[in-house]
Amino acid sequence: MKPKTILKIRKLVQFLFFVFFLVFCAGAVCAFNINETGVFACTLGALEVIIGSGTIYASLLITGAIMLVLTILVGRVFCSWICPFGAVIDYLELLIKRIHLKRADKLKANAVINPKTKYGVLIGTLAAAGIAKRPVFCAICPIGNTCRAAGMQGVMIGLETLFVPLFAGLSFIKERFWCRYLCPVGAVLALTDKLSVLRVKLPADTCIRCKRCENACPMGVNPWTKTHKRVKEDPAVIAALVENGTPDVLYRPIAFSTLPAEVADVVTATAKKGCKIPGGECIRCYECAAACPILNEGFTEKVDVVEEAAISA
Amino acid sequence: MATNVFANTVTVQGTIKTPGTYKAEENMSIITALFKLGGGSAKRAFKFAIVGGATGEVIEEYRFDTVVNTLDVEEPTIMGFDIGSCVVNTIRILTTYNYQKHGNVACLKELSEALTEMCDVDGEVSFEQFKALVEKAKEAAGEENKALIRPIVSALAVFPDEFMEHCDMKYCAGSCCETMYRTPCANACPADVDLPGTFALLQMGKPIESVALGRNDNPFLLTCGRICEDLPCQKFCLRQIIDKPVYTRSLHKYAGVKAAELAGSLDAALDYPALRPTTKTGKRVAVVGAGPAGLTCAYFLGRYGHEVVVYEAMSVGGGMMRVGIPDYRLPVELLNAEIDHICKMGVEIKYNMAMGKDFTLQQLRDEYDAVFVAIGAFKANRLNLPGDGSADIVTAVDFLYAGNLKREWPGLGKSVFVIGGGNVAVDCARVAWRLGADDIVMSCREEYHRMPATVDEIHHTEEEGIKIYPSYTPLDVNKDGDKYIVRIQKLPTRPEGEWRWDDPIPGEILEFKVDTVIAAIGQYADIDMLKEQGLEVTPRRTLKADFHTFETPMEGVFGGGDCVLSPRTAIEAVGTGKRAADTIHKYLCPGAKTGFPSMRKLMNNYVGEFTMKEAEQQLSYVDEVADRRDFHEAEQPYTDEQAFLEMKRCICSAKTGLRRMGE
Incomplete structure (x- = not known):
């Protein structure tokens, strides 16, 4: 839905x-x-x-x-x-x-x-x-x-x-x-x-950083900062970034699919636990998710599609 | 010195095309590593490199010819960073990594915390504090842990300005520190134009308000909508995550066209919120030069309530935008309408008044409380070639001045040779074509893909039948009766990243017999006149002024625009004018608040629409080549359908939660 x-x-x-x-x-x-x-x-x-x-x-x-x-x-x-x-x-x-x-x-x-x-x-x-x-x-x-x-x-x-x-x-x-x-x-x-089972989850790999969620939240939870920024500042992610020689790649307008594979894997793993909005202040009003263009429109990466087609051909 | 770490292999990483580990070459420079092994920058030009991994040394782009063996580093790693990188943020991540790996030695914890605060808009670390902290860390590190803080020390030595901007101005040039700006495009725009806001208002069907919102920051919004080139906003556009950047310039052009349609006339559209200075301060400011920088400064000073008089040496306003940019790119009516609107802010323009001839700087300083000097760069570099025709080479400034204002150039003839590969050279060639020349040849020393002119312009030039000879250096110009014989010689193709040229290839010489030779090889400010007036000039042939406050060493005199920056784009001149106006206002009324309230309330909590669709047409349609041969505007604005698709592609439109720009 x-x-x-x-x-x-x-x-x-x-x-x-x-x-x-x-x-x-x-x-x-x-x-x-x-x-x-x-x-x-x-x-x-x-x-x-x-x-x-x-x-x-x-x-x-x-x-x-x-x-x-x-x-x-x-x-x-x-x-x-x-x-x-x-x-x-x-x-x-x-x-x-x-x-x-x-x-x-x-x-x-x-x-x-x-x-x-x-x-x-x-x-x-x-x-x-x-x-x-x-x-x-x-x-x-x-x-x-x-x-x-x-x-x-x-x-x-x-x-x-x-x-x-x-x-x-x-x-x-x-x-x-x-x-x-x-x-x-x-x-x-x-x-x-804080003990709750279900949490609102925002997209990690397809986030386009429009920060509409941040703006929409009526409780001041800062959903984007609490999720994506936490992923970016995770020690494992930082280590992967530096060892791969692209320290600030997550701060640039770069599609997730074009990230180096080593970094992408670590980010995905961290995002699995990190991209849920932490419990406590979140009242599950779904304003953030409803404001997210990706969750509502779906993400289709043009670059990606072309490359995959080229490989299969 | 330690053993040579680059003896066997080298790992090339960063924003390059082919990262990986390669066999090291002997006496390898950073250029060789990044361009030959790494394949060059993936997207944009390089800004700096870090040699030696997380404990490496920061090297600026112009020192890329450094041989890596001479550096005392531990790891055989070279990271390349392009201009989208923020030095402070990169150093912060490296420091955090070092802290996580090595623990709290050499004050790494404090440094990491200080850097984190610097990258946050709420951080309260001053530049002095940070410098003191680095000194402390240097002492604490001693010889054994020197490597751990080497990135910070070297970065602070190479990019002190960027650290200062992060600490004291809370400005991140690379659009990486996310809390410091609202949208990357507005952050990158020298004039801080709220681009997403203008697009959101366009989506709401309010083009007049859209123009007003943009012109609140940039009084030449519509002019820039025609001529802005090398767009900084597009380079940082978030839409690149999905496909291509939003074509911002064409949307502003569309907004202008629609606003004029809706308001009845262009003047009515520009005057929409009818902003007038509310209070008069009683201070008087003189502005020298009615170009983009001078008029922008005058506009904002007028809005602050000062009485502004602009002195212009020519009989027309607009400076290089009027003279240097042909009418088919920028209609005169549009420019004049925007200048007229600036005059409504209590700005008076006195034409035909040249500094040094009709008045002196001292007279202005006696008569006015402050002076802003923005005389532009109107002196053309002369090409001193051998041959008896060399003295007759026409400079681009002279040619465009006559070609544009008078629409004639006596003795132009049918064949023209243009030397130079920038946008000015392209303009010269296209004006010559419109003045009746048929056989036009351009040559430049750069390779085709490295020509300084924008891709669109080169494309249009070629459409109009102008032949381009890249990688050719002019040899000599000789007279042959009425005609001139130009000889050019082929240059060898330079390796990527190398900016020096080798000697031309012997024997590969081309000869052209033409009526007129035009040289468009750069301009500079009239430094002799500035020196006469007692102003200091730099060795770069520009006026000496601070790049943040635009104060000159002379009390009460400020400088901006091309004469300080050296020739750049119009929007950069507008940006200097805007910032200089703030400084002048602070100088005249100490303690006064600068900046104007944003017009975002026009948007009324609108959250912009968004589409994942790719734009079908990135460029505006252009007339058929045969119809272009006069000075009417060649580029057509977007149709409604195209424009709506394009404006919905903007990710940030109507992004609120504003920090830097006020709600």
Whole structure:
């Protein structure tokens, strides 16, 4: 399947979940109440309740584990495929793109604050739950508030729902600001995602260095730098390059097929483990792969074809 | 000295045609190794070589006649690097390799880290720090580990400028250090034209905006769209990964044609964002010479808000672009439209004012706050051949001046002989053909494939029936009544990489009886006049000026263009004018910000389309030969279909995530 199609499916799934949570369930999924223990909670909510109350509820363990299992199997898909607040941010992004807002430098991962801030927020959240004996964070959690916005709680209390536009508005500073720097739910999933099995893989041998992936990534993962640059700086690749007498050949506009065979073999071997986007920050949104002209158009090297024809003839 | 490592075999590697291990020759020079054994450079001309593998010595291209035995190195390996190489990046990789292999001796770790920072736009190593670090490493290495840091030491000695540019200016000339530039083509363009941006706007169907985006960086965008030759952008084009580079020049030509169509007139199209200097600084700058460098400098200074007066010795503007380039390559209307647009930035051009005749440099310095000297290279080299006709040889500058502006040359006759193999010689021959000469012969000392003229031009020349005799040196020119007899003698074919000629082959002499002899063998700046005005000149017959800031030793006087660079292409002159304008602005208003905001917001987050298809037609169509015999433009612009295919071939179009050029 072409990544562009996957992206379309993701957007559809995201919209369906958004409608499901907001309209269909209308507050039934994250039915958080500050003095009660719900029957259904996200991983963070379950942890908060368990730490806060000091009791282990079997129902919460099960519902909390769903997201973790999903993340270990297919990665941090919750943030981009399921999360209703993620959908809100994505829809706001369409607007921000239209007005061409000048935001912080795109290529710097920690241009505003360090992405590791969210782990601090996670520790703070759990500590607050332990001290107050209640899941405090859930009161301001924009994800939960989005779920509850159209339900009885949202309509009745209302004020809580204001956290949704407040945190979503952070996107005016940087794309997916909340998810990238603050979200404690994302932090739990990011830690789990480091164990995940499936990763997004970018082409190694056919990369044309257009860096559209770098530009498309909403999480500032720098997919190209994290994959290709890592391959280039690999000690084995450097050794192969220098011993072959072409130290900077990978930095030039040269087709992969015209690389010296010794270098090409080492690069291919390194790329096998190196060309997957590392887990953690990647939310499997497929924006990078959908932006890649090679993955979508296919790579046909004219030079190569001619040479092969000549050999077979 | 150690034993001769090159006694038995030699391994030739790098960007060469046939790498491999060969039997070493006695007293072998680098030229022999790279060209005879290695088959020469695979794509572009060589820049440097490293003799001795990872612990070898960096040798510049003009020292390639060094005999390798004289170098004290450990490995019998020679690596060749072409001009697409970045010295700093190459040295960085070698140092990292040495560090991985030998561990942290001789400060290799620090050096490797410093070099990595130098190759990154966020790195904060200054040139002074790096030099101090290398000195420290030299001490730490001592005699036994001297070899490990030899690449760094020798590279720093040979290419100090490149290290300085990486440290302090964050500029990588080889387009290798990826964080330092947005796209390789814009990085290679001397005027920093945002080529992918212009193509993206063309794809969006906005040719006027496309022209505006390009002219934000280069006020002669459309002129360069006709005449830019030896395109630096194409040499670094990423599209070469797939097939051939994008034919950028023709796309800019197409953009100009379309913009003029859409806006109604060329003037309206050029004036699209109606940029005018917002604030007046009250400073006055004089520019000497209305050529590409002078007018570009005037344009940017005008946009900074200074009052600029351009003094031009001729009665027309454009310098060599007007005089040296025939109208069939560059229509006068187009050039004049771009000059008129420059005048709208508060620039005044005073024609028929020659320095040294109508005014002196001292007068300008008294009257103005700064002076920019860009008088170009209008003095032609004279060919001193034996024979009584030698004095009558016409110089290319005189011939093109008259042929272009007046469209006549008295006594041209039917047969013309042109000496020289560059683009100027080609222009002379083609102008002579258009002025009525039928039997035109060109001869040059270079081999056919090594002629300095561009391939397209040579092709067009031959189409027009002009005969070329490469590898011939002129012997003498004698008078024979009204006619001249030119004798040329065959030169032996030089081995690849050798730039000196042997003596001509005896006996192989050709004789031509012609009406006019033209010599197009290079030009130089009017250094006598510059000396009279008190400016320093170099032994290369150019004005002495810094190549980064374009300051001359004289306070408040700056220089640029051909008179500083020695004759080069128009785009390089535009680049010097642009950079000099920044320096002059800083000189006049210390602490002021230089540079203008990019017009990328016109693109509105557009991500360019892309095609894997190969272009069917790389060149613009050219008229039938018979229709070309006047001065109308010979090259036709792209059709819409061709242009759209070509612009979609650009890999980088609409690449954002910008570093150097601002969003």
